[in-house]
Each structure stands twice: as structure tokens, then as C-alpha cells.
Amino acid sequence: MSRILYSLRGADGTAPFSPHCWKVVLALRHKGLDFEERPVGFTDIPKLENGFSKTVPILRDGDRLISDSFAIAIYLEQTYPDRPSLFSGEGGLATARFVEAWALSTLHPAVTRIAVKHIHDMLSPVDQAYFRESREARLGATLEEVVTGREAEIAAFPEKCTPIRNMLKFQPFIGGDRPLFADYIVFGAFQWAALTGNTGLLDPNDPVANWFERCLEFVEQG
Amino acid sequence: MSRILYSLRGADGTAPFSPHCWKVVLALRHKGLDFEERPVGFTDIPKLENGFSKTVPILRDGDRLISDSFAIAIYLEQTYPDRPSLFSGEGGLATARFVEAWALSTLHPAVTRIAVKHIHDMLSPVDQAYFRESREARLGATLEEVVTGREAEIAAFPEKCTPIRNMLKFQPFIGGDRPLFADYIVFGAFQWAALTGNTGLLDPNDPVANWFERCLEFVEQG
Known part of the structure; x- marks a missing residue:
């Protein structure tokens, strides 16, 4: 699996809850793209992907890294134009x-x-x-x-x-x-x-x- | 002039002020379409175009009559698709x-x-x-x-x-x-x-x- 979504969770076993990460989960499902979700705690975020971003969501798509939910949605729209559109124009x-x-x-x-x-x-x-x-x-x-x-x-x-x-x-x-x-x-x-x-x-x-x-x-x- | 926009004014000589009519004025200008604006008073509206609508804006475009600012915008977009788009998709x-x-x-x-x-x-x-x-x-x-x-x-x-x-x-x-x-x-x-x-x-x-x-x-x- 080359597509990884870093999202946010509470203590072990709790569900990922970040609103911004959920936007990306739905965007990925909308596009029909497989991904592995890796929820982390708040204080783990700076350690992810060599400190790529201070916030999640972070999407790794092969060798590409993108943070910020809206930027990720634009990236998905541009990278997978043949999948269902996230913006419809x-x-x-x-x-x-x-x-x-x-x-x-x-x-x-x-x-x-x-x-x-x-x-x-x-x-x-x-x-x-x-x-x-x-x-x-x-x-x-x-x-x-x-x-x-x-x-x-x-x-x-x-x-x-x-x-x-x-x-x-x-x-x-x-x-x-x-x-x-x-x-x-x-x-x-x-x-x-x-x-x-x-x-x-x-x-x-x-x-x-x-x-x-x-x-x-x-x-x-x- | 076959395109008439019925809009709203106060007493004689006052500027048309209706927010909904202004939306249509800008939509028509955006499309680059000529029109004659005919501002009327509130109590004149039921007399317009054989009582076509209880509210303005009303657009007459040749033999077509349309009321409601959003409906007019959709009409303009569909009728004049080669003019600049009002919705961009x-x-x-x-x-x-x-x-x-x-x-x-x-x-x-x-x-x-x-x-x-x-x-x-x-x-x-x-x-x-x-x-x-x-x-x-x-x-x-x-x-x-x-x-x-x-x-x-x-x-x-x-x-x-x-x-x-x-x-x-x-x-x-x-x-x-x-x-x-x-x-x-x-x-x-x-x-x-x-x-x-x-x-x-x-x-x-x-x-x-x-x-x-x-x-x-x-x-x-x-």
C-alpha cells in the first residue's frame, strides 16, 4: 500500500476524530482510492515524515507528501481526474x-x-x-x-x-x-x-x- | 429592446435598491447582455406582465418570462452558454x-x-x-x-x-x-x-x- 493517511486519534483504541482528517477520508473514498489510515496522537505529529507538517491530515501518495485537507482535495482532483470529481468544475x-x-x-x-x-x-x-x-x-x-x-x-x-x-x-x-x-x-x-x-x-x-x-x-x- | 428587467424602486427618482434585482443586473452585465431596466414600486408588481409574479426581479427575454433571481441566473446560463459563465460548472x-x-x-x-x-x-x-x-x-x-x-x-x-x-x-x-x-x-x-x-x-x-x-x-x- 503506497497511499497512507496520517490522521488523529485519542488514546489507544479510540476512533480517529479530527474533522480535517475526516474530510480527506471522505475525499479518498469519493475518488475510490485505497489507503491505509495511520492515526497518531497530537504529540506524534512532529515526528511524522521527518517533520513534514505540524498538523494532520498528511497524505503520502507514493513519493508525494501533502498536508492540509483542502490542498489534499485539490491534489486528488488534479492527480486523479478520471475518478469522480470532488468539485465538479x-x-x-x-x-x-x-x-x-x-x-x-x-x-x-x-x-x-x-x-x-x-x-x-x-x-x-x-x-x-x-x-x-x-x-x-x-x-x-x-x-x-x-x-x-x-x-x-x-x-x-x-x-x-x-x-x-x-x-x-x-x-x-x-x-x-x-x-x-x-x-x-x-x-x-x-x-x-x-x-x-x-x-x-x-x-x-x-x-x-x-x-x-x-x-x-x-x-x-x- | 426585447430584454426587460422589472426591478424595484422607491418614490419617483430614487435608485433601484432590491438586493435580488441587483443580483440580476450584475448577472446580465456579466453575460454582456443589453437590457432595459424598468423599476416599479412595490404595489405595481402584481400588475406587471398580467400578474406573472408576486415579486421582482422579473426578466422578459423576448417571449420568455422568468422570475426569481436564482432561476433567472440559471436561465441566462442555459440560454447564453457561449457568454462568460455565471457558475463555472x-x-x-x-x-x-x-x-x-x-x-x-x-x-x-x-x-x-x-x-x-x-x-x-x-x-x-x-x-x-x-x-x-x-x-x-x-x-x-x-x-x-x-x-x-x-x-x-x-x-x-x-x-x-x-x-x-x-x-x-x-x-x-x-x-x-x-x-x-x-x-x-x-x-x-x-x-x-x-x-x-x-x-x-x-x-x-x-x-x-x-x-x-x-x-x-x-x-x-x-
């Missing part, structure tokens, strides 16, 4: 940048505040120390202080999904009749929440919850 | 629906609350009566009550533009190197605010303000 690629900017500025801060203590508790001790220090500096508060706002964040979460919900009145995926990378960008945030034990953020009858299930089905059916 | 068209859903759920409610009294005051007396009744029912408050929250809405406005601002770190337009209909969808909301006397919502050095100016330049240069 230049306009789809450009506009996916807006979807990414929206997800990172709207969904990710919310999921961070909902899940940060759960994530901490999933990690190995050495990763816990790194995670606490870096996230508390970023958030300007201790993890325990952030947790006090968790219920309010959960209550506010469905309203933040309004643009997806309203888009779904016109079509089943952001990509139209079938998912594109723009869908996987948003999917990553929901999967991140779910795999760190934060399920039930949406009512099961919410069209957004149904869209999430459709994305899962699409990529599982290959 | 199927993915761009589909993802523009997400941009529309975001703009309608995030920017439009904000601009409504900032501009609603200004808009009312621009209208002819008969349109003022219609506008007050329909908007007060929709907003659940009198126009005067809504105005009391105007300064707070203005203060909160730049933060609502964060997804555009962050996208602009990667590319000059939502459409990538040049604007697409997705840009015009967002542009419409800013132009609506500006033409109803609500300038200065963004710092002139804000990248989002610079993007707005670039959109204007692009379509003015044809």
Missing part, C-alpha cells in the same frame, strides 16, 4: 473555499466549545498535557471554564446550521444531486462532534441530520 | 445555493433591521402603507421598534461577514480569480444597504469592503 472548487470559511468560523468554534473537555479526556496523558496548554491559550479560558458554557452552545447549535437547512430545500447535497468536497468540509465538523461523544446536537428529524446520514451512506457505498 | 451552481442560503439567513435579516425604516421613508405613500403592514407582520414589531435596535445591528454586522473575509485570504472572489453569481448573491445584500442610505457598515480597509468595490469594478467594466 472550477466554480465548485472556488466556492468550496467559502463553505470552508463558513464552517471554520461558525461550526468549528461551536463544536470546540461543546467537545473540548470530551476530546481532552479521550487523549493519552502526554497528549492531554499538550492539548490543555494549547487549547487553553487559544480559548483564553481553562477547559473547565469552557465546559460551563456547553449547554448554551448545544442549545444554539441548530440555529447555526440554518444555511445548510435552507439549502436542503433545493437539493439533497451542497454539491447538488450528490455530495462534493464542500459537503465533506461540513460533514467533518459533525463527525468530529459525534466521535468525541457529542451526539444529539440535532433533532433526528432535522433535514441537516438527514443530510449527514446521506453523506455517510454515499461514502460507505463507495 | 455544475459544482459552482450547486454550491451557489449554499451561498444564497447563507446570505439570506445571515446578511439579509441584519440589513433588514438596519435599513427597514430608511426603505420605508424612500417609498411613495401607497407603497409605504403596503410596506409597513407586510414588514411589521413579518418582523413582529413596528418599524419604529425595529429601529431602536439599529445601532446594535450595525455593530454586529462586520462579524457576520467573517466567512467572506476569511475566504478572501485565499482568492479575490467567491468565484476564485473572477466573480461568479455567488459573488453577486452576496453583493446584492451590500448594495441594498448602500442604496438605502446605510453606508459605512464596514471599515473602508476591511477586505470585504475591498471585495465589494472589486465586484462593482468588474461589472462596470463589462
Whole structure:
């Protein structure tokens, strides 16, 4: 196997949970490309591939190394043009940048505040120390202080999904009749929440919850 | 001239201000298509083209009539495929629906609350009566009550533009190197605010303000 995806996990035996790594998992499945996933802990990342990147995902494809989920999606699109498209044209690629900017500025801060203590508790001790220090500096508060706002964040979460919900009145995926990378960008945030034990953020009858299930089905059916 | 765009204006002599009509103005200019704009008052709309649509924009193109800004953009793309593309592929068209859903759920409610009294005051007396009744029912408050929250809405406005601002770190337009209909969808909301006397919502050095100016330049240069 020459294709390796380095992703992120908690302590031994926990599922890979990084939203950015999930985007790449779905992009690879969308393209129908085999890969071996190698989940590592936070503090292992600097040791990967001679310190190639400070963050995962990192994709090794033969002798090529690429980091950053969006850059990997562009690489896959350019390298495997005969496989199903991740963007369906230049306009789809450009506009996916807006979807990414929206997800990172709207969904990710919310999921961070909902899940940060759960994530901490999933990690190995050495990763816990790194995670606490870096996230508390970023958030300007201790993890325990952030947790006090968790219920309010959960209550506010469905309203933040309004643009997806309203888009779904016109079509089943952001990509139209079938998912594109723009869908996987948003999917990553929901999967991140779910795999760190934060399920039930949406009512099961919410069209957004149904869209999430459709994305899962699409990529599982290959 | 066989191409007519019915749009919206206030009292005689005021500029057309509807965000949805501006999207179509820019789409037509983008395609390099001549048209005659016929701005009407709110209460004139039901009389247009034998009551074809309850809302503007309405485009008459020869013997074809189309309403709804997104439907008009799709019509123009399909009818004039040899002109510059408004979507740059199927993915761009589909993802523009997400941009529309975001703009309608995030920017439009904000601009409504900032501009609603200004808009009312621009209208002819008969349109003022219609506008007050329909908007007060929709907003659940009198126009005067809504105005009391105007300064707070203005203060909160730049933060609502964060997804555009962050996208602009990667590319000059939502459409990538040049604007697409997705840009015009967002542009419409800013132009609506500006033409109803609500300038200065963004710092002139804000990248989002610079993007707005670039959109204007692009379509003015044809």
C-alpha cells in the first residue's frame, strides 16, 4: 500500500476524530482510492515524515507528501481526474473555499466549545498535557471554564446550521444531486462532534441530520 | 429592446435598491447582455406582465418570462452558454445555493433591521402603507421598534461577514480569480444597504469592503 493517511486519534483504541482528517477520508473514498489510515496522537505529529507538517491530515501518495485537507482535495482532483470529481468544475472548487470559511468560523468554534473537555479526556496523558496548554491559550479560558458554557452552545447549535437547512430545500447535497468536497468540509465538523461523544446536537428529524446520514451512506457505498 | 428587467424602486427618482434585482443586473452585465431596466414600486408588481409574479426581479427575454433571481441566473446560463459563465460548472451552481442560503439567513435579516425604516421613508405613500403592514407582520414589531435596535445591528454586522473575509485570504472572489453569481448573491445584500442610505457598515480597509468595490469594478467594466 503506497497511499497512507496520517490522521488523529485519542488514546489507544479510540476512533480517529479530527474533522480535517475526516474530510480527506471522505475525499479518498469519493475518488475510490485505497489507503491505509495511520492515526497518531497530537504529540506524534512532529515526528511524522521527518517533520513534514505540524498538523494532520498528511497524505503520502507514493513519493508525494501533502498536508492540509483542502490542498489534499485539490491534489486528488488534479492527480486523479478520471475518478469522480470532488468539485465538479472550477466554480465548485472556488466556492468550496467559502463553505470552508463558513464552517471554520461558525461550526468549528461551536463544536470546540461543546467537545473540548470530551476530546481532552479521550487523549493519552502526554497528549492531554499538550492539548490543555494549547487549547487553553487559544480559548483564553481553562477547559473547565469552557465546559460551563456547553449547554448554551448545544442549545444554539441548530440555529447555526440554518444555511445548510435552507439549502436542503433545493437539493439533497451542497454539491447538488450528490455530495462534493464542500459537503465533506461540513460533514467533518459533525463527525468530529459525534466521535468525541457529542451526539444529539440535532433533532433526528432535522433535514441537516438527514443530510449527514446521506453523506455517510454515499461514502460507505463507495 | 426585447430584454426587460422589472426591478424595484422607491418614490419617483430614487435608485433601484432590491438586493435580488441587483443580483440580476450584475448577472446580465456579466453575460454582456443589453437590457432595459424598468423599476416599479412595490404595489405595481402584481400588475406587471398580467400578474406573472408576486415579486421582482422579473426578466422578459423576448417571449420568455422568468422570475426569481436564482432561476433567472440559471436561465441566462442555459440560454447564453457561449457568454462568460455565471457558475463555472455544475459544482459552482450547486454550491451557489449554499451561498444564497447563507446570505439570506445571515446578511439579509441584519440589513433588514438596519435599513427597514430608511426603505420605508424612500417609498411613495401607497407603497409605504403596503410596506409597513407586510414588514411589521413579518418582523413582529413596528418599524419604529425595529429601529431602536439599529445601532446594535450595525455593530454586529462586520462579524457576520467573517466567512467572506476569511475566504478572501485565499482568492479575490467567491468565484476564485473572477466573480461568479455567488459573488453577486452576496453583493446584492451590500448594495441594498448602500442604496438605502446605510453606508459605512464596514471599515473602508476591511477586505470585504475591498471585495465589494472589486465586484462593482468588474461589472462596470463589462
